Amino acid sequence: MSDAPTGPSARTTLRRGKNRAVYDEDQVKAILAAGVAAHVGVATDDGPIVLPMAYGVRDNEILIHGAVGNAMLKSGRNLDVCVTVTIIDGLVIARTPFHNSMNYRSVVIRGIATAIVDPADKMAALKIINDHIAPIWDTARPPSESDFKKTLVLAVPLKEVSAKVRGEGPVDEEIDMDGPHWAGVVPLTSTWGAAIPASDLRGTPDTPAAVLDMANTSAH
Numbered sequence: 001m002s003d004a005p006t007g008p009s010a011r012t013t014l015r016r017g018k019n020r021a022v023y024d025e026d027q028v029k030a031i032l033a034a035g036v037a038a039h040v041g042v043a044t045d046d047g048p049i050v051l052p053m054a055y056g057v058r059d060n061e062i063l064i065h066g067a068v069g070n071a072m073l074k075s076g077r078n079l080d081v082c083v084t085v086t087i088i089d090g091l092v093i094a095r096t097p098f099h100n101s102m103n104y105r106s107v108v109i110r111g112i113a114t115a116i117v118d119p120a121d122k123m124a125a126l127k128i129i130n131d132h133i134a135p136i137w138d139t140a141r142p143p144s145e146s147d148f149k150k151t152l153v154l155a156v157p158l159k160e161v162s163a164k165v166r167g168e169g170p171v172d173e174e175i176d177m178d179g180p181h182w183a184g185v186v187p188l189t190s191t192w193g194a195a196i197p198a199s200d201l202r203g204t205p206d207t208p209a210a211v212l213d214m215a216n217t218s219a220h
């Protein structure tokens with residue numbers, strides 16, 4: 001990553017499946033750009049919790065947001081957190097279920113989450129997070145002052161980051177190769193559908209071009 005050490009840290013070094021490790025900044029960012037949701041993990045006073053969340057990426061940090069009352073986000077402020085983004089590309093069916101697997105692209109980010117408090121910076125971060133969901137920030141109503149105040153935005157540096165990518169067929173044992181059992185891959189592709197207008201949509205507002213453009217495009 002931009003301000004990262006030249007290699008993985010001790011705790012982001014893949015020990016298992018080392019051949020699947022990816023630390024290249026562009027490849028990591030491509031996975032983050034393709035992902036839709038992040039799982040954010042924090043150790044809290046009443047035990048660990050992992051919650052799925054929207055996210056955005058800016059330069060050398062991943063951004064997450066939520067209500068100021070969000071217990072996990074509050075707990076994670078100034079604490080070590082782990083943010084994981086996973087894309088599943090297929091099911092890998094082996095000759096024995098013990099060797100079943102999945103093809104995937106995943107990123108694990110570990111680091112201290114800090115709150116973004118500067119109003120302009122916070123607004124810029126909110127745009128990035130929301131445009132990662134759907135890029136309508138510039139054409140939709142801006143957040144109200146109250147929405148803005150009620151939202152907590154955290155940034156975690158893209159510094160201690162690892163990615164792992166599996167994209168191959170089953171890895172079976174020689175003993176099974178001449179046996180009767182099937183093996184292969186079932187690919188998983190995700191595509192956005194045509195947008196469905198809200199049931200309470202009043203008048204005839206145009207569907208944003210950015211939303212129209214999503215139809216039939218790959219989700220990942």
Ligand SMILES: Cc1cc2nc3c(=O)[nH]c(=O)nc-3n(C[C@H](O)[C@H](O)[C@H](O)COP(=O)(O)OP(=O)(O)OC[C@H]3O[C@@H](n4cnc5c(N)ncnc54)[C@H](O)[C@@H]3O)c2cc1C
Binds near residue numbers: 015017107108163
């Ligand atoms: C969709 C999916 C399903 C999986 N299912 C299983 C399963 O059922 N059982 C299983 O054992 N494993 C599964 N894995 C792999 C799992 O994520 C771990 O990579 C693996 O279990 C090795 O764990 P470890 O603690 O021994 O890793 P280590 O190699 O010891 O981990 C060291 C460091 O490597 C990095 N790292 C490890 N795994 C990943 C990863 N997936 N992505 C990015 N960085 C990583 C982290 O920084 C971690 O701190 C799955 C992965 C995905 C994406």
